[in-house]
Amino acid sequence: MHPVTHFLAGWAVGNAAGLGRRDRAIVAVAGAAPDLDGLGWVVEAVTFNSDTPLLWYIDYHHVLGHNIGFCLLYCAAAMWLGKRRMLVGGAAFLSFHLHLLFDLAGSRGADGYQWPIPYLLPFSDAWQITWSHQWRLGAWQNDALAGALVLLTIYLAWRRGYSPVGIVSPAADTKFIDTLRARFGKPGENRKARGLDGKSY
Numbered sequence: 001m002h003p004v005t006h007f008l009a010g011w012a013v014g015n016a017a018g019l020g021r022r023d024r025a026i027v028a029v030a031g032a033a034p035d036l037d038g039l040g041w042v043v044e045a046v047t048f049n050s051d052t053p054l055l056w057y058i059d060y061h062h063v064l065g066h067n068i069g070f071c072l073l074y075c076a077a078a079m080w081l082g083k084r085r086m087l088v089g090g091a092a093f094l095s096f097h098l099h100l101l102f103d104l105a106g107s108r109g110a111d112g113y114q115w116p117i118p119y120l121l122p123f124s125d126a127w128q129i130t131w132s133h134q135w136r137l138g139a140w141q142n143d144a145l146a147g148a149l150v151l152l153t154i155y156l157a158w159r160r161g162y163s164p165v166g167i168v169s170p171a172a173d174t175k176f177i178d179t180l181r182a183r184f185g186k187p188g189e190n191r192k193a194r195g196l197d198g199k200s201y
């Protein structure tokens, strides 16, 4: 699945866990982190037509990052860098595994290759996990999931007052939230207007 889809799923996990700004970012990045092993495509693309191509994408994608060893490494770093250590470590673990689950569900290649997940690496290569009903990378299910996560992210931003933009720039995030609330009203405003806040009967 697309790294942005994974990232937004991780963002939702960080929101559900009720974490602060830095911890939310760590958990959101955990959602996309396994795909760091796909960066080899750059080297592969550059060397592909040479006499000795370096097939770093084919050889290492879904190998180096999509396993429990890398997950534990990431979670240890998350606990070291995070503020609420146990919570951020647990949420990063969940976010990381959501990535693996999404890949199992919808990352079949156009050529039919299933990109199995060697879950137990680097301790063992005994498990090469696939799912027989896995859909293709370009399938509508992935588009639907990405669309739903974008809508959820916008809703959470409107409701809670922060979005992934804040990871890069809190000032830009404030502007984004102000724009959303100017367009859709402030959270709770509609309830008040309808006399549903429990006070104005």
Ligand SMILES: [Zn+2]
Residues within 6 Å of the ligand: 001, 034, 035, 066, 099, 103
């Ligand atoms: Zn992946």
